Amino acid sequence: MSNENKSIIEFDFTLICEYFSAIERQGPGSKEATIKALSFVDNLNDNSKIADLGCGTGGQTMVLAQNAPGTITGIDLFPKFIDLFNENAKMYSLQDRVKGVVGSMDDLPFAEGELDLIWSEGAIYNIGFKKGLSYWKQFLKCGGYLAVTEACWFTPQRPVEINDFWMEAYPEIDTIPEKIAQIQDAGYVPVASFILPESCWTDNFYVHQKAAQVKFLEKYPNNKSAQELVANERREAELYSKYKEYYGYVFFICSSR
Ligand SMILES: C[S@@+](CC[C@H](N)C(=O)[O-])C[C@H]1O[C@@H](n2cnc3c(N)ncnc32)[C@H](O)[C@@H]1O
Numbered sequence: 001m002s003n004e005n006k007s008i009i010e011f012d013f014t015l016i017c018e019y020f021s022a023i024e025r026q027g028p029g030s031k032e033a034t035i036k037a038l039s040f041v042d043n044l045n046d047n048s049k050i051a052d053l054g055c056g057t058g059g060q061t062m063v064l065a066q067n068a069p070g071t072i073t074g075i076d077l078f079p080k081f082i083d084l085f086n087e088n089a090k091m092y093s094l095q096d097r098v099k100g101v102v103g104s105m106d107d108l109p110f111a112e113g114e115l116d117l118i119w120s121e122g123a124i125y126n127i128g129f130k131k132g133l134s135y136w137k138q139f140l141k142c143g144g145y146l147a148v149t150e151a152c153w154f155t156p157q158r159p160v161e162i163n164d165f166w167m168e169a170y171p172e173i174d175t176i177p178e179k180i181a182q183i184q185d186a187g188y189v190p191v192a193s194f195i196l197p198e199s200c201w202t203d204n205f206y207v208h209q210k211a212a213q214v215k216f217l218e219k220y221p222n223n224k225s226a227q228e229l230v231a232n233e234r235r236e237a238e239l240y241s242k243y244k245e246y247y248g249y250v251f252f253i254c255s256s257r
Pocket of ligand 1: 024025026027028029053054055056057058059060075076077078081103104105106120121122123126
């Protein structure tokens with residue numbers, strides 16, 4: 001089907017997928033942060049079952065697979081991301097242990113108590129932190145682990161401009177102590193938490209977008225949706241540069257009782 005025949009919403013999704021498919025990660029993060037978070041997870045073996053929810057094209061999943069035993073199922077809403085995910089698994093010769101499946105993180109295809117580890121970088125916000133914590137817990141074995149990154153405030157107060165931006169984008173953003181309390185309230189034991197370094201946002205995410213944005217705008221010179229998408233991403237990067245001392249992503253690692 002040509003793009004002209006698609007509804008605006010379908011076309012926007014196609015554009016968003018195309019834009020983010022051009023970069024290795026679809027959110028802030030790094031190989032080092034993934035490995036550090038994994039160092040807090042115990043008891044994985046060749047029989048372990050791991051799920052990576054909102055896996056995107058699998059940047060972090062491949063790192064996970066190279067550093068942890070067991071099988072990994074990546075779940076993402078977008079078929080194009082899952083196609084690229086499975087191509088990446090093949091490229092790294094991980095296809096026997098790593099498989100991407102189209103699905104939604106709020107309707108998981110796992111049995112109760114099936115998983116040893118749930119991983120999710122920069123994605124739980126799609127269903128909300130509290131909902132994700134509580135819904136996902138049933139799929140974890142007793143003593144299983146959950147490792148997620150989540151947007152957090154670093155200070156109790158912040159400038160109006162950045163506060164308003166986040167209140168509109170993701171009102172569930174909160175301070176680290178509040179997030180840890182939410183983890184405990186959902187029945188997990190908080191094991192560790194650490195702030196993702198600034199380079200996870202700049203060198204690993206926004207810098208790669210710069211080159212992708214130029215190509216993207218060249219390909220869609222008169223497309224309003226494409227222009228708006230790039231403008232939004234650029235604004236987000238500018239806000240990060242201006243207000244990075246007030247917010248960022250935090251890795252939370254917790255175990256299920
Ligand atoms: C910011 S990206 C992070 C991707 C990847 N984890 C990373 O760190 O590079 C968020 C991902 O969540 C996916 N997503 C959005 N809603 C979802 C849902 N309901 N179920 C599964 N995946 C979803 C998006 O397609 C996207 O790949």
